[in-house]
Amino acid sequence: MDFDGTDHVRESVAMCKQLKSQGVATVCATPHFYPWNEDVDAFLARRDKALAVLQAEECPVEIIPGAEVQIFQALPECRVDKMCIGESNVVLFEMPRLPFQTWMITSIENAVYKYALTPVIAHIERYGFTAEQLRKFAHIPNVVFQITVSELNHKRSLKMLDMVSSCGVPVVLGSDAHNMTSRAPQFDVIGEKTAEKAGLFNRQLKATQTIIENCLYAQLILENKIRTPMKTEVQQQ
Numbered sequence: 001m002d003f004d005g006t007d008h009v010r011e012s013v014a015m016c017k018q019l020k021s022q023g024v025a026t027v028c029a030t031p032h033f034y035p036w037n038e039d040v041d042a043f044l045a046r047r048d049k050a051l052a053v054l055q056a057e058e059c060p061v062e063i064i065p066g067a068e069v070q071i072f073q074a075l076p077e078c079r080v081d082k083m084c085i086g087e088s089n090v091v092l093f094e095m096p097r098l099p100f101q102t103w104m105i106t107s108i109e110n111a112v113y114k115y116a117l118t119p120v121i122a123h124i125e126r127y128g129f130t131a132e133q134l135r136k137f138a139h140i141p142n143v144v145f146q147i148t149v150s151e152l153n154h155k156r157s158l159k160m161l162d163m164v165s166s167c168g169v170p171v172v173l174g175s176d177a178h179n180m181t182s183r184a185p186q187f188d189v190i191g192e193k194t195a196e197k198a199g200l201f202n203r204q205l206k207a208t209q210t211i212i213e214n215c216l217y218a219q220l221i222l223e224n225k226i227r228t229p230m231k232t233e234v235q236q237q
């Protein structure tokens with residue numbers, strides 16, 4: 001359903017299979033929501049249709065629908081709460097391709113206050129934010145940062161990932177998977193990096209492994225928010 005997504009449901013199924021082989025059991029599917037393209041209800045109707053097509057196939061992972069909401073100045077006026085992941089209050093936000101501006105923070109904050117959201121900032125390493133700007137994002141209530149798993153492969157990204165990880169908020173890993181070619185699922189990076197021995201002098205690998213460990217811990221926190229225990233599970237405890 002995205003202009004930069006798969007061309008056919010076969011490719012979407014292939015992505016799910018690849019993710020499964022990389023140790024992923026559940027996928028939060030977050031198609032792009034651009035407010036200038038359509039309204040929230042039209043987007044959700046299109047998403048439901050696409051999800052039904054995918055779920056009619058042999059899909060080896062659980063799929064929880066969500067959205068990647070592009071922020072804009074009037075964000076709080078739109079029903080952001082309808083685009084949370086599953087039944088949770090967790091919503092994924094993407095920044096516009098613009099230099100940092102204060103309204104980016106205030107529009108997210110106002111939406112968070114209005115709808116009691118847990119905002120996740122998608123691929124926060126990508127925007128070239130300074131440490132000071134990152135700190136402003138870190139002050140948004142309940143905020144969670146997301147970094148792209150494939151960036152762990154790049155030495156050039158380590159400084160930024162380290163900066164993001166030092167902001168005092170949970171950081172989780174995202175696939176940024178769009179297709180099976182140029183932007184295929186790369187969650188196997190986690191296994192590869194954690195299996196590699198961090199030698200005494202390999203500071204880069206040690207730093208990468210620490211970032212992964214912190215992310216996996218934060219992932220559990222976020223998963224608990226997305227997947228609230230069912231009543232029967234609560235009774236058994």
Ligand SMILES: [Fe+2]
Nearest residue numbers: 068094122123
């Ligand atoms: Fe994105």
